[in-house]
Amino acid sequence: MKKMIVTGFTTLALLTGIVGGIGGTENLIETARVTLDLKTTNVASTINAEVTTNSSNQNLQPTLSLSKQNFKDIAGHWAEKSINGALTRGYVDGYPNGTFLPNNNVSRSEFIKMLVSALDLEVSSNASASWYTPFVNAAQAEGIYQSGDFSDSNWTKAISREEMSKVAVRAIGVSDVEKTQWMYMATKNGLISGTSPGVIAPEGSTTRAQAITVIERVLSFKKGTKLPVDKYAVSAAELLWHDTNIMTMLPRYFNDSFNGKAFDNKAMVSTSPNGKAVCRITKLVAIDLADPKDPNRKIIEDTEYAWAGNGKYYKLLDSDGYAVMGISETKISGKMNVKELFPCRMTFQNDDWYNMSEKVTSPKHPNRSYGIMPWNPKYEQFYSFLDISEISNGTLTFATGTLFPKTNFISDKPFRYMFGGMGNWQGTFITLYQGKLNPEYHQ
Numbered sequence: 001m002k003k004m005i006v007t008g009f010t011t012l013a014l015l016t017g018i019v020g021g022i023g024g025t026e027n028l029i030e031t032a033r034v035t036l037d038l039k040t041t042n043v044a045s046t047i048n049a050e051v052t053t054n055s056s057n058q059n060l061q062p063t064l065s066l067s068k069q070n071f072k073d074i075a076g077h078w079a080e081k082s083i084n085g086a087l088t089r090g091y092v093d094g095y096p097n098g099t100f101l102p103n104n105n106v107s108r109s110e111f112i113k114m115l116v117s118a119l120d121l122e123v124s125s126n127a128s129a130s131w132y133t134p135f136v137n138a139a140q141a142e143g144i145y146q147s148g149d150f151s152d153s154n155w156t157k158a159i160s161r162e163e164m165s166k167v168a169v170r171a172i173g174v175s176d177v178e179k180t181q182w183m184y185m186a187t188k189n190g191l192i193s194g195t196s197p198g199v200i201a202p203e204g205s206t207t208r209a210q211a212i213t214v215i216e217r218v219l220s221f222k223k224g225t226k227l228p229v230d231k232y233a234v235s236a237a238e239l240l241w242h243d244t245n246i247m248t249m250l251p252r253y254f255n256d257s258f259n260g261k262a263f264d265n266k267a268m269v270s271t272s273p274n275g276k277a278v279c280r281i282t283k284l285v286a287i288d289l290a291d292p293k294d295p296n297r298k299i300i301e302d303t304e305y306a307w308a309g310n311g312k313y314y315k316l317l318d319s320d321g322y323a324v325m326g327i328s329e330t331k332i333s334g335k336m337n338v339k340e341l342f343p344c345r346m347t348f349q350n351d352d353w354y355n356m357s358e359k360v361t362s363p364k365h366p367n368r369s370y371g372i373m374p375w376n377p378k379y380e381q382f383y384s385f386l387d388i389s390e391i392s393n394g395t396l397t398f399a400t401g402t403l404f405p406k407t408n409f410i411s412d413k414p415f416r417y418m419f420g421g422m423g424n425w426q427g428t429f430i431t432l433y434q435g436k437l438n439p440e441y442h443q
Helices: 008-016 080-089 108-118 133-142 161-171 182-188 208-222 231-242 295-301
Strands: 003-007 033-037 269-271 277-288 305-309 312-315 322-333 345-349 370-376 393-404 415-420 429-435
Touching (some): 080 108, 080 208, 108 208, 161 208, 231 277, 277 295, 295 322, 322 345, 345 393
Antiparallel strands (some): 003 033, 322 393, 415 429
């Protein structure tokens, strides 16, 4: 049985998760000396305590009563079910005025306290002046929090969504994670969804409702429940991780990136002989052409693109399949001796596809891969260069791509990712990565 003696401010803070500067510990009244049984399901129900607010500070503190009540601001809220689950489990509560304030931000210390309490981790007593220290120590002992997880040591600061991801991902037993991979692992395992389609807001703050929803998902995951996954949140998190989303969008071809080798666009750089032009691939983005809600669709809507098959041109927006776009940036730092610059670009190639004849009956049904280029509707032709005749300094963006058909195509040949330098000087494509088809995925 885990017990500890707590007194005064510490008592109230442990039960409410109040942090100075967030709710204001200066507003609490020391009322009792009690013994808390931390093993019990409902620690807050073992005592009665008073909470007051200073007349100059209108911030409300969570009530210490966990009696069943209907909080007037959670009915119909998107997180109502999760909040009710958390209330039942007793690791969070509402406020004396009958509100829950689900949209209030949560601090780092409050999130750690809630998660530790929800996981029923052992919390040791100490004489620390900070109410949250026992909970931080418990999280650290369990391995779900590590020193350096947060950008600074301010525990009263609102926890960001990426910081929350680190703690939540470790709570489900995953620890071998790259520096920028935390949100990918959180979204891929169903712990976190997007704030809107394709938006994960890693630096965004976390509300009470969001924090509780994540904790409830952690508990469900640990029970073996298969959680729903927000595909476009995973896609955005993969882009945050390593500047591509092909593992999320094209798992049949690249479920482990490139046979386990991480995508690294640092090698995709081309420099002009005089050093005044540097072109690099900044992102590799796969887009589902059949889904008008694909958040990356704006890439191919801002500029018109097309592809050619059977000697005909087809507009990309009229097509089906997956458009995998390599986005390049060319930085000019001085007057060039050419008027047109052919920027660096990328393409995918598979020998079986390459040897197939072009049998396009409809742009909705491409039978193999095809190259995607910017389209000039005025002259009805591709354009593959940048006009730099009037540019001596600046950065220009360009994109080319490959159209992948939606078919269970079978090939034991590698899928090569190829990079081509600036065509004025380095027009040859070189293979950087090779992936192998995984027939377990159907697309």
